[in-house]
Amino acid sequence: MMHGYSGSNPRVRRLRRLARDRGERHERRSFVVEGPGLVAEVLDAGRDVNMVLVPESSLGDLDVGPRLDALLARAEATGADVGTVPDSIFDGLTSTTSPQPALAEVGFVDVDPDVLFAGVEAGHPLLVLVGLADPGNVGTLFRSAEAFGAAGVLLVGGVDPYNPKVVRAAAGSAFRIPFAMVGEDEAVEIVERLAEADIAAWATVPTGGAPMVDVANAEGFSALVLGNEPNGLTDDVLAACAGSVTVETTGNVDSLNVAVAGSVALYEACRPRGASDA
Numbered sequence: 001m002m003h004g005y006s007g008s009n010p011r012v013r014r015l016r017r018l019a020r021d022r023g024e025r026h027e028r029r030s031f032v033v034e035g036p037g038l039v040a041e042v043l044d045a046g047r048d049v050n051m052v053l054v055p056e057s058s059l060g061d062l063d064v065g066p067r068l069d070a071l072l073a074r075a076e077a078t079g080a081d082v083g084t085v086p087d088s089i090f091d092g093l094t095s096t097t098s099p100q101p102a103l104a105e106v107g108f109v110d111v112d113p114d115v116l117f118a119g120v121e122a123g124h125p126l127l128v129l130v131g132l133a134d135p136g137n138v139g140t141l142f143r144s145a146e147a148f149g150a151a152g153v154l155l156v157g158g159v160d161p162y163n164p165k166v167v168r169a170a171a172g173s174a175f176r177i178p179f180a181m182v183g184e185d186e187a188v189e190i191v192e193r194l195a196e197a198d199i200a201a202w203a204t205v206p207t208g209g210a211p212m213v214d215v216a217n218a219e220g221f222s223a224l225v226l227g228n229e230p231n232g233l234t235d236d237v238l239a240a241c242a243g244s245v246t247v248e249t250t251g252n253v254d255s256l257n258v259a260v261a262g263s264v265a266l267y268e269a270c271r272p273r274g275a276s277d278a
Contacts, residue, residue, distance in 0.1 A: 033103065
């Protein structure tokens with residue numbers, strides 16, 4: 001059943017807070033997905049969608065109305081509440097200056113780190129992100145992890161993966177690839193836990209590490225650890241890792257953006273090996 005919600009409705013007010021407040025998201029264990037495309041993808045992924053809203057005027061729009069009608073019907077069939085809000089209210093719920101005409105409240109999708117450890121195997125390493133602060137970089141790395149076949153993503157501190165900017169940048173990958181979260185103060189402990197599970201963690205460094213192609217071919221490689229954008233990994237994390245790797249470059253470029261370096265390293269780590277690679 002379609003509902004018409006006002007801006008004073010408690011659930012609508014909660015959506016506004018979820019889009020802006022990390023503490024609210026983690027207390028409620030729910031987050032906001034923005035845009036018809038991403039709402040459709042989260043439904044495709046079978047995630048727990050609690051509510052879907054669209055602006056009142058959009059259903060009468062000949063260009064987007066039929067698509068939104070179908071989207072609301074899909075959401076309602078899963079048990080989600082669906083409805084409209086005045087356009088001026090809808091615009092205040094989203095985190096973008098040019099909002100797309102749909103948003104959803106979705107339950108958290110992260111898993112326990114042990115679930116990730118169990119999925120690691122040759123050609124499917126775990127991606128470990130330590131203290132990454134830029135939402136765009138984290139979202140991009142989610143996409144690369146899914147695209148190249150990583151076992152999952154483990155976030156050690158850093159930006160909230162449920163931040164709307166991360167969700168948009170991940171373009172649906174965060175709904176599909178498993179990921180887990182731990183505190184940044186657990187970085188060394190996580191690397192040690194990986195070793196105890198026979199998962200060799202290799203630290204990515206700008207210079208001085210082994211060539212990524214050599215490490216990817218080595219027996220035992222199974223986790224790639226990336227540090228935050230300006231500072232990289234701390235000495236104690238580096239010491240806990242099995243070794244360090246570097247994505248080699250040419251020319252005068254000092255270093256690669258962490259999302260670029262991580263994506264290239266993941267491609268090399270996950271690509272199938274043939275006889276010519278031996």
